[in-house]
Structure formats: C-alpha cells, structure tokens
Amino acid sequence: MEEFIRKPMNPKGNRTIIPLLAMAVLIIGSVSTLYVHANQSIQSVNGDTIIINNHSFELNTIFDTYSNISIETDIGEKTGIPLSEILLSSYIDCASCNSYVFIAEDGYQQTVEWDDIQQGILTLEKRTYFPHLAHAFWVRDIIEIEVKENE
C-alpha cells in the first residue's frame, strides 16, 4: 500500500498557503462572532416574553393559562405546556396548513410541522422538546415562534 508523497498547494515557491487560510478563517470567525453578539443583544431585550405569530405573550401568563403535561424523552421525563394548545390560541386560522419556525435568542432556528407540534411541549425555561425528533429540533431560549403558511 505505498502511496506517492504528493506536493501540497503552494501558491509561490516554498511558501505554503496555510497561514493565509488560517488568517481567513480567523477573520470569518471574528466577524461572525461580532455579528451574532450584536444581534443577540438586540433580540434579548424582552426576556420574559415570547412572540408567537407576531403577537407578544408573557411567559408567565402562558404558564398560568395552560396546564402542564409530562412527556417521556430519551433523556428522561420533561414537563411543559403542549405546544398545540399555545398555538391554537395564537390567532392561527388553520393550524395544520402551516409550518412553525422556532427561533432562539442566539439565532438558532428549526422548522417543524403541525404533526410534530402535537407531540411537543414548551417548558418554563423556554425550551421545546419533541420526543420523536432528533435533538437538533429541540430549540432552547426561544424568543419567537414564527408561523409560515405552507405553499
């Protein structure tokens, strides 16, 4: 299994491209970090509210209005309010006709369908759990639930 030793990318003579690539990723990473922090501080002004379908809701009011349920996830039992109940009372005409985008404080977002919503909960810590979906769909520090009409 002998492989030949090939020459790496050299832009000019013996100087390698590596330091330039390193500088490029450092610049990209730094600019993105500044952008994320600037965006985060704008979005986290109202920490106790959550925007659902363009309407602002007090988190405490939501939790006073609806009763908690417990669901079993692969990391144990989780308690929260059924997302379907919250969304059904959030000025949405046809719940099953929409997709729902959960947006976190840091910009992370995931989109789920109504079938998923029916199995999901929102906890007091502003975190969603969908026991049937990968953890990538479990958004934490939610600031907004955007309702998008399916085409």
Add this chain to the structure above:
Amino acid sequence: MNNWKFLAGMIVFGSLWGFSECIIGPLFSDLGLPSGMIMTGFFALTFMIMSRRLYPHYGMQAGMGLIAGSLRMINPFGGCHLCSALAIMAEGLLFELIFYGTTTLDFKNLNTWINKIGLGIFSTYSIYVGGYIITQILTPLTFGQFYVSNLIAMMPQYLARGLPVAFIGAVTVPIALSVKEINFSLKDSYYYPTTLGLSAFCWIFVIANWIIYAA
C-alpha cells in the same frame, strides 16, 4: 504495512475516538463545558493526526470517522446522538480533504511553527464548522424537514462557533505534529490482539454503559 494492519489501526483509532465522544464528551457537558468544541479541537484532531503519523496512508481518517460515528450512533446519551454521529463522520472526511490539500503524508512541508499553528487554526475551524453545517443539513433531511432558510439564518452562528475551536486547534495540532518520532511497532502476534482487544473494550464499554443506564 499490509492492508490488514492498516484496517486494524483504523478500527482501534476510530473506536478510541468514538469512546471518547460517548464517555468523556458527556462528562464535559455535565461539568458545563463546551464538550463539542473540546472533543473536536482536542480529541478528534489528536487522534487523527497521531493516526496519520503512525499510518501514513490516505483514507485512514475518513474510515476512523465512520467507525467513531457508528459507535456514537448506538450511544443514546449526551445530546443528539444522530447529529453527533453525522458530525463525527463528516469530520473524518473533512480532515482527509483538508490535509490532502495542505500537507504531504509525511508532514514534511510543515517545517515552521507558523505553518503548524496555521494548519491547526485552519483545519480545526474548518472541520468543526464543516461538520456542524453538514449535520445541520443531514439531520433535518433524515426527518424530511430541511429548510434552506434555517441554514442561511443560522450561518453566522455556525461560523462564529468555530472561533474558540480554532484557538484550541492552534495548540493541539502543533503539539500533535511536534511529538518526536512515533515508533510504534509490535510483532504481528501482539499487534492484532492488542488493537482488536482495545477496540473491543471501547465498544463493550459503550454498549454496557448504554444498557446500565437504560435498565
């Protein structure tokens, strides 16, 4: 080196990487540390560079990623195991591509500290961010719910997350590259039992850990 030795080496390094992701990674999470960043920046890069130095052949790290990812897939602890497994597999492949493009198999072109540190920054950042982006595409795709709008909206966050990992890589990679000549030779009669025994230990430990917690 024959193909069987290469394969055994791939299995043992892949299993060690998977073991650290399944057993050590969750410990960092429990301590409130950014386990994903530490696992990639320190463990994954160290295992991949050491294996590249011991077995200077293409394809080793992509295979290690597949083995480590498979081990992670069967371990349901410590966050999203499907996302992590896909990210690990992607990281192995990205390592191969990046190191194929920037270095020789014997690393002889990395003759200065600037090159070593530069490679640490570039490779660790690219592998971590690339792995993260790939898993954020493939995981929703697995559930038939991938939206390009989500990917675009989250892109600044993905790119920002790689920065601390790049700094870890700036230290890890030069050290892993600078460790003096690795002379690791075992007779065949010891080589196969050692590598396969160590691999079996990693798999049995992870599976036993899962069974104990599930019970």
